[in-house]
Amino acid sequence: MKASDIKNAGLKVTLPRLQVLEFFAKHPGNHFSADELFTKLRESNSEIGLATIYRVLNQFEAAGLIIKHQFDNEQSVYEVETGEHHDHMVDVDTGEVNEFYSKKLEQLQVELAHEHGCELIDHNMVLYVRKIK
Amino acid sequence: MKASDIKNAGLKVTLPRLQVLEFFAKHPGNHFSADELFTKLRESNSEIGLATIYRVLNQFEAAGLIIKHQFDNEQSVYEVETGEHHDHMVDVDTGEVNEFYSKKLEQLQVELAHEHGCELIDHNMVLYVRKIK
DNA sequence: GTGGGTGCAAATAATTTGCACGGTA
DNA sequence: TACCGTGCAAATTATTTGCACCCAC
Numbered sequence: 204m205k206a207s208d209i210k211n212a213g214l215k216v217t218l219p220r221l222q223v224l225e226f227f228a229k230h231p232g233n234h235f236s237a238d239e240l241f242t243k244l245r246e247s248n249s250e251i252g253l254a255t256i257y258r259v260l261n262q263f264e265a266a267g268l269i270i271k272h273q274f275d276n277e278q279s280v281y282e283v284e285t286g287e288h289h290d291h292m293v294d295v296d297t298g299e300v301n302e303f304y305s306k307k308l309e310q311l312q313v314e315l316a317h318e319h320g321c322e323l324i325d326h327n328m329v330l331y332v333r334k335i336k
Numbered sequence: 337m338k339a340s341d342i343k344n345a346g347l348k349v350t351l352p353r354l355q356v357l358e359f360f361a362k363h364p365g366n367h368f369s370a371d372e373l374f375t376k377l378r379e380s381n382s383e384i385g386l387a388t389i390y391r392v393l394n395q396f397e398a399a400g401l402i403i404k405h406q407f408d409n410e411q412s413v414y415e416v417e418t419g420e421h422h423d424h425m426v427d428v429d430t431g432e433v434n435e436f437y438s439k440k441l442e443q444l445q446v447e448l449a450h451e452h453g454c455e456l457i458d459h460n461m462v463l464y465v466r467k468i469k
Numbered sequence: 470g471t472g473g474g475t476g477c478a479a480a481t482a483a484t485t486t487g488c489a490c491g492g493t494a
Numbered sequence: 495t496a497c498c499g500t501g502c503a504a505a506t507t508a509t510t511t512g513c514a515c516c517c518a519c
Contacts, residue, residue: 253477325428
């Protein structure tokens with residue numbers, strides 16, 4: 204996630220795009236909705252519009268810079284694409300999102316697809332959990 | 337899924353509710369959106385309204401008669417709750433939805449939650465696959 | 470300078486809700 | 495009969511789009 208990524212995606216390097224990029228860079232490993240980005244950026248004296256945020260997020264997603272997720276709620280959230288695949292664990296009490304990776308799980312999914320005569324193209328896996336006190 | 341289920345849920349046995357119930361009974365193992373139900377029922381000479389469908393679906397879901405899913409697209413789909421937990425495999429070419437169950441997978445998920453100091457409350461797992469010719 | 474980019478407001482699309490009427494228990 | 499349930503239309507919410515102005519190249 205650097206300014207040159209914007210240019211490589213065939214997009215002009217503009218202030219709103221840099222602000223969104225910088226926000227993700229400053230908050231690694233977190234997941235943000237368009238509305239959260241809008242609120243936070245406006246608080247940082249940005250003049251960005253909500254529609255621009257949606258447009259930029261879609262463009263960044265198309266360029267493979269970020270990934271879009273739909274967890275339980277209605278709003279989509281976005282995270283930086285690090286190239287390292289992982290799944291998500293959502294705390295049902297706090298809404299906190301954690302990432303995890305399990306090689307065993309990945310292999311099992313490929314096997315399950317094969318058992319049904321299919322190859323695995325993609326998967327979506329979210330565990331809803333509660334902290335044990 | 338029988339008429340007595342409606343009564344047991346504390347709901348009156350009305351025509352629209354019976355029509356939705358019957359539709360699910362007639363199409364086992366399939367997944368329908370509110371809009372699909374609306375169109376299909378209207379074609380069957382029902383006078384049901386779309387708002388009623390949403391209300392009935394929410395009530396049936398609260399009563400545990402059906403389950404709501406959000407796959408890739410924007411619209412939610414509903415299926416009958418058979419009591420047998422399963423996950424879903426979506427064919428990326430045809431959009432066909434298939435159900436499967438893996439004990440290994442279920443156990444692995446519980447373990448993964450424990451590894452993060454959590455108990456598993458629920459999970460959402462969808463495999464996007466392509467048939468091997 | 471030019472064409473893409475932007476903010477704002479209006480448009481969409483899925484779902485929910487208000488309201489007066491209708492049907493179940 | 496008392497209320498819950500219903501259809502329709504209007505309201506909501508997340509997201510997209512139209513438009514006139516603006517800025518990166």
